[in-house]
Amino acid sequence: MGGSLMLRMDHALIDEIRRQGERAYPAECCGVLVGIAGAVKEVVRLVAATNRRTDDPHRYLIAPDDLRRIEADLRPLKQDVLGCYHSHPDHPAVPSAFDVEQAWPWYSYLILRVDGGRAAEVASWVLVDDRSTMHSEPIDVLSEV
Amino acid sequence: MPVTVSIPTPLRPFTGGDDSIVLSGETVGQVLDGLIARHGGLKRHLMQEDGRLRSFVNLYLNETDIRHLASTQTPVRSGDVLTIVPSIAGGSPATETKPPLSHAEMLRYSRHLLLPEVGVSGQRRLKAARVLTVGAGGLGSPLSMYLAAAGVGTIGIVDFDVVDLTNLQRQIVHGTSTLGRPKLDSAEERLTDLNPNVKIERHETRLTSQNAMEILREYDIVVDGTDNFPTRYLVNDACVLLGKPNVYGSIFRFEGQASLFYAEQGPCYRCLYSEPPPPGLVPSCAEGGVLGVLPGIIGSIQALETIKWIIGAGNSLIGRLLLFDALKLRFRELELRKDPACPLCGTNPTIRELIDYEAFCGIGAEPSYEGPEITAEELKAELNQKGGDVVLIDVRERHEWDIVHIDGARLIPLSQLPERLGELDGHSEIVTHCHHGARSMKALEILKGAGFSKVRSLAGGIDAWAERVDPGLARY
Numbered sequence: 001m002g003g004s005l006m007l008r009m010d011h012a013l014i015d016e017i018r019r020q021g022e023r024a025y026p027a028e029c030c031g032v033l034v035g036i037a038g039a040v041k042e043v044v045r046l047v048a049a050t051n052r053r054t055d056d057p058h059r060y061l062i063a064p065d066d067l068r069r070i071e072a073d074l075r076p077l078k079q080d081v082l083g084c085y086h087s088h089p090d091h092p093a094v095p096s097a098f099d100v101e102q103a104w105p106w107y108s109y110l111i112l113r114v115d116g117g118r119a120a121e122v123a124s125w126v127l128v129d130d131r132s133t134m135h136s137e138p139i140d141v142l143s144e145v
Numbered sequence: 146m147p148v149t150v151s152i153p154t155p156l157r158p159f160t161g162g163d164d165s166i167v168l169s170g171e172t173v174g175q176v177l178d179g180l181i182a183r184h185g186g187l188k189r190h191l192m193q194e195d196g197r198l199r200s201f202v203n204l205y206l207n208e209t210d211i212r213h214l215a216s217t218q219t220p221v222r223s224g225d226v227l228t229i230v231p232s233i234a235g236g237s238p239a240t241e242t243k244p245p246l247s248h249a250e251m252l253r254y255s256r257h258l259l260l261p262e263v264g265v266s267g268q269r270r271l272k273a274a275r276v277l278t279v280g281a282g283g284l285g286s287p288l289s290m291y292l293a294a295a296g297v298g299t300i301g302i303v304d305f306d307v308v309d310l311t312n313l314q315r316q317i318v319h320g321t322s323t324l325g326r327p328k329l330d331s332a333e334e335r336l337t338d339l340n341p342n343v344k345i346e347r348h349e350t351r352l353t354s355q356n357a358m359e360i361l362r363e364y365d366i367v368v369d370g371t372d373n374f375p376t377r378y379l380v381n382d383a384c385v386l387l388g389k390p391n392v393y394g395s396i397f398r399f400e401g402q403a404s405l406f407y408a409e410q411g412p413c414y415r416c417l418y419s420e421p422p423p424p425g426l427v428p429s430c431a432e433g434g435v436l437g438v439l440p441g442i443i444g445s446i447q448a449l450e451t452i453k454w455i456i457g458a459g460n461s462l463i464g465r466l467l468l469f470d471a472l473k474l475r476f477r478e479l480e481l482r483k484d485p486a487c488p489l490c491g492t493n494p495t496i497r498e499l500i501d502y503e504a505f506c507g508i509g510a511e512p513s514y515e516g517p518e519i520t521a522e523e524l525k526a527e528l529n530q531k532g533g534d535v536v537l538i539d540v541r542e543r544h545e546w547d548i549v550h551i552d553g554a555r556l557i558p559l560s561q562l563p564e565r566l567g568e569l570d571g572h573s574e575i576v577t578h579c580h581h582g583a584r585s586m587k588a589l590e591i592l593k594g595a596g597f598s599k600v601r602s603l604a605g606g607i608d609a610w611a612e613r614v615d616p617g618l619a620r621y
Contacts, residue, residue, distance in 0.1 A: 028236060037154070049233075059236035064203035064210070068230055071153075080154050088237040090266030092457070099235035102201050105190055106155040109235065116258075116265030131189055 007082075007108050007124050009033075009043035011143040016046055018119035021087035021112045027051075030060035030086040032070055033108060034079050040140065041082045041108060049084075059098070060086050083108030083124075090115060093123040095134045103127040108137055148176050148221045151228040159186040173204060174217035176227055191229075203230040243269035244298070250342060254296050267456035268296060272342075274455045277301040277364035279352055279380055281328040283430065283440030284370035284394050284447060286318035291448035293336040293343045297455070300336065301346040301364055304328045311621070315437035352376055354499040357383040366454055368392040368447050372429055374421040375502035381406060381414035382499055385489050392450050394443040397427070399436050399471040401443035404462045404481065405450050408490035411463040416484035416491075421506040439471050516589040518604040519576055521614045527574075528553075536569070538577045539607075540588040545580060549619045551610060559584050559591075566595050578603035578610070580621075 020029040030051050035043040047070055053059040062084060071081060084107065088096075093111040095103070103109060105127050113120040125134035150166045157164060166183070170176040181188045191202050198204070204211045205228040211219050221227070246254070246268060257263040263271075274297050278285050281304040292300055306328050308319045316328075323331035333345045348360055352371075361367055361383045369380045369391055377395070384391035390407040393414060406413045446467065453459050466479040488495045519527075527535055537554040539546060546556045557565050559579070569575065575597060577585035585602040592600045603610065611618035 030233075032233070053234070053236075056236070060234060062233040064205075064230040064232045067232065068205075068228075082154075084233045084235075086235055090243065090264075090269060091237040092266075096235065096237055102234040104153075104155040104201070104231050104233070106158055107231075107233070113266075120261070120264075129186075 005037070005108075005126075006040045006138050006140055007033075007043065007110070008040045008140040008142065009035075011141050013043055013046055014122060014139075014141060017085050017087075017110065017112055017122065020048060021089075021114040021119050022117060024087060024089075025114045025117045026089045027057040028060045028087045028089060029112075030062060030084060032062065032067070032084050033082045033110060034070075034074060035082050036078070037080055037082060043082060044079065046085070058089070081107075083110065085110040085112065087112045087114045093121045095125050099125075100127065100131070100134055103131075103134060105129065109134065110139075146170065146221050146223045146225070148223075148225045148227055150176060150180055151226060153229050153231055155231065156187060156190065156229065159190070160184050171220060172217065173206060173211055173219045173221060173227060176221060177204075177217065201232045201234055203232055204228070205230055243273045245269065246272065250296065253340075253342075257295070262458040263456055267458070270455055270457075271296045271452065272298040274366070275299040275301070275364045276366050276368060276451055276455075277303065277361060278368045278370055279303045279376065280370035280372070281316075281318060281332045282306070282312065282370060282372065283315045283396060283435065283437075284444040285332070285368075286316045287441045287444035288368055288370055288394075288448045288451075289332060289336055290318055290339060291445060292451060293340045295448070295452055296340065297343065297452075299344045299346060301348060301360070302329060302332055303348040303350065303352050303360065304332070305349055305351050311431075315435065315440050317441070352379060354379060354502060357499060358387065361387055361389060364389065366390045366392065366451055368451055369394065370444065370447070374427075374506045375508060377414065378421065378505060379499065379502045382489055382496060384408075385413050385415075386498070390454060392447045392454075394447045396430065396435055396439050396443050398433055399439065401439050401469040401471070403443055403446045403450070403467045403469075404465060405454065407461075407463050408483075412481045412483040413487065413490045415489045416487045417466065417481055419484070419487070424507040436471055439469075442469060442471070516586055516593065517601045518582075519601045520604050521610045521612075524576060524603055524610070525614045531574070535574045535576055537603075538569075538575060538588065539579070540577055540584050541579050541607075545621075548621050549607065549611065551578070551607060551615070551618070554578070559588055562588055562591050563595075566592075566597075569597070571597055573599070575600045576603055577601075579606045581606040581608055 031046050031048040033043045034045050034047055049062040049066055051060045052063045053061040088111055093113040108124050108126060110124045112122045124137040124139050126137045127134050147167050147169050150168055152160050152164050168176050168179040170179055193199055206219055207226055254268050257268050258265060276292055276297050278289050281302050289300055308323050308326055308328055308331050310324060312319060318335050319331045329347045329349050336343060336345055357379055367384050367389055371377050381391055385408040388409055390405060393406055394403045450462050453461060464481050466481050468477040485492050539550055539554040539556045540559040542558050577588040579585040582605050589600055589602050608620055611620045
């Protein structure tokens with residue numbers, strides 16, 4: 001258990017997250033990864049969320065009401081929330097202690113480093129079962145051939 | 146009351162995939178208890194250790210957040226739906242904002258910014274960093290210069306010495322123009338010339354058990370550039386007690402050592418050396434000499450480790466002791482382990498505050514050599530008067546003799562003296578001398594022990610002689 005699946009997503013979706021991260025800099029961007037969970041978690045689209053934390057540019061919060069609305073929209077499409085994405089302005093794409101503390105099991109937490117306004121590396125993380133840390137999760141990026 | 150609990154996707158691995166579970170209870174709290182009783186794996190994700198709901202767990206009774214009702218005391222009715230709804234939160238580690246870089250700084254640090262491991266974020270961390278260097282001498286020179294050049298925002302320096310001509314062979318932060326001035330003044334001028342963005346914090350004092358905690362507390366990381374054991378143990382102990390990393394370096398003649406002691410993640414200096422060597426066993430650089438480039442290498446390694454630690458790049462020297470031999474030009478590495486029995490950072494520490502480090506290192510308790518002394522001026526007068534009746538024995542080493550010696554003296558190095566006593570006439574007046582007067586007192590002990598009675602030691606050694614009697618001789 002713990003959801004050590006692979007994340008699969010199209011290159012265009014990664015590019016979209018990079019654009020959002022650069023636009024939000026020096027604040028953080030955040031949003032939800034939507035798709036179908038099977039043998040891998042296949043992300044089919046992103047839902048940009050409103051960051052409900054306005055007091056601190058280094059925090060993000062996707063509020064439960066917003067998530068309920070997103071989930072209600074997804075139900076007829078047989079899609080699920082697979083996790084979320086957010087940016088780390090001027091900080092590596094590794095989970096902070098706060099990220100770990102706030103993490104849900106199974107969800108993929110995709111983190112983008114934005115260095116001085118330029119998007120840098122992207123990595124995805126999953127909480128381990130005892131909540132002590134997050135493990136890196138491979139991302140299978142699909143690009144157009 | 147049967148209530149349907151709706152399980153969100155991330156928790157379904159703990160319910161065998163079920164998205165809803167029917168449970169009974171009178172209140173929301175009881176329903177939750179029933180849920181956890183059935184699926185124990187959920188507990189740590191829903192509850193904090195104190196039993197309260199985690200902040201990111203939201204419960205909706207039908208359409209209403211229970212925070213707007215009576216929380217977990219809210220009564221439930223048959224047919225109610227209790228929905229667990231995630232809120233998703235997180236953020237980058239720094240809640241405080243690192244200072245931004247000006248255009249001039251961008252240009253100055255351009256070669257850093259080109260390295261992905263440093264980048265703008267690493268450079269801003271350097272700018273925000275506060276580093277304390279203990280000592281502005283051989284190690285402190287290259288160390289403080291590279292830290293300043295690298296853009297470390299605040300550098301604290303502890304030193305109370307003045308710049309001496311013998312320093313300049315290796316202490317490159319100082320210069321001929323600052324001879325005789327406090328090392329702090331000299332270093333501050335050089336460092337602010339190198340990088341005016343750097344703030345230098347001056348601590349013109351000897352680091353002691355009384356002031357160390359107060360001074361070190363204000364810094365993120367401490368770099369030890371000291372040359373004596375009491376201060377080295379003091380820096381180590383204060384760093385462990387304050388939870389700060391201590392970048393260690395030491396040098397002697399042609400050999401150097403470096404490590405990063407950080408008790409939170411690895412061993413401390415006491416795990417490596419639980420006790421100091423007996424006083425006098427390890428000569429200082431002033432006694433034993435040191436190749437000037439050596440502190441340049443070791444101090445640079447300390448600067449490197451400091452910068453890596455600040456920007457969080459690469460593998461640190463935590464748990465590793467780096468040994469450098471300049472003559473063989475060889476680096477070796479020893480694995481260091483945290484000592485569970487370490488009195489400072491072990492499992493049952495007995496040292497919980499700073500101690501008397503002079504006493505710990507046996508300073509003041511070493512055997513003192515006493516004997517009759519003669520001043521340089523008195524010796525000059527006697528030599529003029531008695532001439533060849535006074536035998537002057539130079540107990541220094543051959544290479545010191547080659548630097549400078551007193552005409553008419555005989556060279557018998559201290560280490561050879563016991564075997565060469567036969568060369569001396571027990572009836573003549575003997576005066577021993579060395580560089581500053583310490584070794585010749587030891588020689589006096591040896592001579593007196595062998596039955597020589599008319600023996601004296603030249604106070605202040607050849608240095609006093611050259612200073613006050615024969616200015617034609619070189620001093621070293």
